Amino acid sequence: MSFMRALTIERLTTVILFLLLFAMAVRVPTDTDTWWHIRSGQWIADERAVPRSDPFSHTRAGAPWIDHSWGAQVVLYGAYRLFGGAGEVGDSGNIGLALYTAVLATAGMALVYRMCEGTAYLRAFVVVLGAATAAVFWSPRPQMFSFFLGALVLYLLHRFRRERSNSLWAIPPLIALWVNLHGGYAIGFIFLIGTLVGESIAALLDPDGPDTAGWRNVRRLAAVTGVSLLAVLINPYGWRMLAYPFRTVSIGALQDFIQEWATPDFHQPQVWPFAMLLIAVLASAGLGVRRMPWAELVLVSGTALMALMAGRNIAVFAIVATPALSRNLNAWLEQRGWQLRPLRRVHGPQLVMNWVLLTLVALGTAAKIAYALSPDTMHRAQAETLPVELAGHLRAVPPAGSMFNSYNWGGYLMFAAPDVPVYVDGRTDLYDDAFLRGYLEIVFVRDGWAEALEQQNIDVIAIEGNSVLAQMLRTHPATWRERLFDAGRSALFVRVGSSDG
Numbered sequence: 001m002s003f004m005r006a007l008t009i010e011r012l013t014t015v016i017l018f019l020l021l022f023a024m025a026v027r028v029p030t031d032t033d034t035w036w037h038i039r040s041g042q043w044i045a046d047e048r049a050v051p052r053s054d055p056f057s058h059t060r061a062g063a064p065w066i067d068h069s070w071g072a073q074v075v076l077y078g079a080y081r082l083f084g085g086a087g088e089v090g091d092s093g094n095i096g097l098a099l100y101t102a103v104l105a106t107a108g109m110a111l112v113y114r115m116c117e118g119t120a121y122l123r124a125f126v127v128v129l130g131a132a133t134a135a136v137f138w139s140p141r142p143q144m145f146s147f148f149l150g151a152l153v154l155y156l157l158h159r160f161r162r163e164r165s166n167s168l169w170a171i172p173p174l175i176a177l178w179v180n181l182h183g184g185y186a187i188g189f190i191f192l193i194g195t196l197v198g199e200s201i202a203a204l205l206d207p208d209g210p211d212t213a214g215w216r217n218v219r220r221l222a223a224v225t226g227v228s229l230l231a232v233l234i235n236p237y238g239w240r241m242l243a244y245p246f247r248t249v250s251i252g253a254l255q256d257f258i259q260e261w262a263t264p265d266f267h268q269p270q271v272w273p274f275a276m277l278l279i280a281v282l283a284s285a286g287l288g289v290r291r292m293p294w295a296e297l298v299l300v301s302g303t304a305l306m307a308l309m310a311g312r313n314i315a316v317f318a319i320v321a322t323p324a325l326s327r328n329l330n331a332w333l334e335q336r337g338w339q340l341r342p343l344r345r346v347h348g349p350q351l352v353m354n355w356v357l358l359t360l361v362a363l364g365t366a367a368k369i370a371y372a373l374s375p376d377t378m379h380r381a382q383a384e385t386l387p388v389e390l391a392g393h394l395r396a397v398p399p400a401g402s403m404f405n406s407y408n409w410g411g412y413l414m415f416a417a418p419d420v421p422v423y424v425d426g427r428t429d430l431y432d433d434a435f436l437r438g439y440l441e442i443v444f445v446r447d448g449w450a451e452a453l454e455q456q457n458i459d460v461i462a463i464e465g466n467s468v469l470a471q472m473l474r475t476h477p478a479t480w481r482e483r484l485f486d487a488g489r490s491a492l493f494v495r496v497g498s499s500d501g
Contacts, residue, residue: 010120016361017113017124018106021131023365025105026372028381029097031139032408033426034076035415037069038085038097041077044070050236054430056414058402058421059456065430066237068183068244072142075181076100087416089388090379097140098373104144108151108319109134115158115323118330126329129280130322132273137315146184149174151319153188157195158323160221161213161295168224176231179241185232186245187316192225194302198295211293248429260312274314278304281321284328289335292324300324389485390462390492391416401459401498406467407439409490413462423458445472459498465491 036056043055050070054060067073079100085093109131116123137147153174159165171188178185199221202212213221235241264271281300285292292300303320306313371377382388387409394403394417403423405413410425424431424439431439442449445468453461463470465484470491473480480493 013120019365022106023368025102026369029140030385032412034140036411037073039415041073069142071180094378101140104148105138108148111151111155116326126326130318133277134315134318142182145181149178150187172227172231175228176234179235194299195295198298202294264311290331387490390490399460403460404458405462459495461493
């Protein structure tokens with residue numbers, strides 16, 4: 001009975017918020033990169049080893065490979081298999097993948113919520129904006145661990161800055177875990193170094209300020225950062241993981257041709273929440289009611305720059321900017337006495353209405369999740385976005401010759417046609433910049449494309465049906481024979497005169 005009476009408006013707001021966030025994060029797995037991660041997790045489970053060289057492509061077969069996401073891949077494969085995944089489009093294993101994404105996304109936003117200030121209404125408002133901003137990042141991939149662990153490291157730094165807690169020493173073990181889950185562990189160091197720089201500036205320019213940690217705590221933070229750096233070495237690849245983030249960023253083809261590494265396109269609706277959050281943070285800081293602490297300023301401005309340079313960093317900015325926005329708005333509202341305080345206790349009809357509202361929201365959330373996870377919904381969504389029929393044909397009739405395939409589809413083909421080595425896939429660090437630029441020369445039909453295919457003994461080409469390369473190959477019927485799949489969205493070209501043709 002005491003629990004029933006404890007449903008205040010503030011608690012109701014919080015519960016409804018996270019029910020809606022969880023429902024928003026449940027989505028059908030259609031990201032093609034998801035599938036090569038699952039295929040790698042399967043390989044690790046079968047071989048009981050972490051891969052040291054590439055077992056999946058014919059262009060890099062046997063080449064050294066740092067599988068930076070090996071731990072998360074095992075988790076992804078486990079979630080897929082736990083719910084009955086058997087390699088079929090839209091099968092029940094997709095439920096495990098969707099829940100994996102939703103749990104980590106919601107847990108990360110819960111930590112962001114705890115860093116926010118103000119009433120439940122204000123915090124709910126800014127967290128919804130932050131979640132809408134970060135959602136562009138949410139998909140069943142290892143990067144979800146970076147989202148959650150990034151929020152956790154920032155939360156520990158928040159407690160250190162605001163409460164002077166001893167929680168800093170939990171960060172090195174988290175880094176040791178993180179480096180075995182995803183190469184995005186560098187986000188943790190961005191937060192650590194950004195805080196260290198900001199607190200050092202504060203100690204120099206404003207040593208007596210209420211938000212200044214002081215040189216003693218700066219030294220503690222530097223020591224934790226140093227120990228965290230050593231913690232990176234605790235992984236199957238040793239010191240090489242220290243250089244991994246720099247190696248990935250140095251691949252120029254990523255920024256030039258891959259959407260998530262390109263600067264955000266503000267014509268796309270999914271990027272608009274980022275624009276709104278960025279404008280809101282700048283506007284709230286300009287109100288001048290609360291001076292932003294140096295560490296917070298460094299982190300917000302630094303992650304904003306990162307997000308403007310590459311869309312995949314938008315979620316990192318959301319983690320940092322959402323609490324900063326709440327603190328700025330709360331200070332502004334308090335100065336004007338505009339705080340809307342929810343009732344601490346409710347009785348009678350109000351309590352009944354709270355429970356009715358919560359029940360309705362819970363039922364609506366359950367219905368939305370059930371629809372998103374239904375076999376029909378998943379099958380339809382995946383059949384419309386993935387080369388399902390093409391993969392099925394390759395699985396049933398594996399080509400005898402080497403295959404050239406679309407970068408976008410390589411990851412799915414690794415999973416759905418595992419006996420056919422791919423030409424390229426989402427493991428950009430494995431293929432390096434020179435290889436990817438050579439791939440692009442072929443895809444965009446630039447000088448020497450036909451000779452490159454012949455020199456590499458390519459007899460089969462699996463690409464999008466409306467691609468530039470497909471249109472060019474259709475003009476060479478004496479050399480390439482075409483077969484369409486997936487309602488014409490996929491095309492398979494076979495070299496005439498080859499063992500497959």
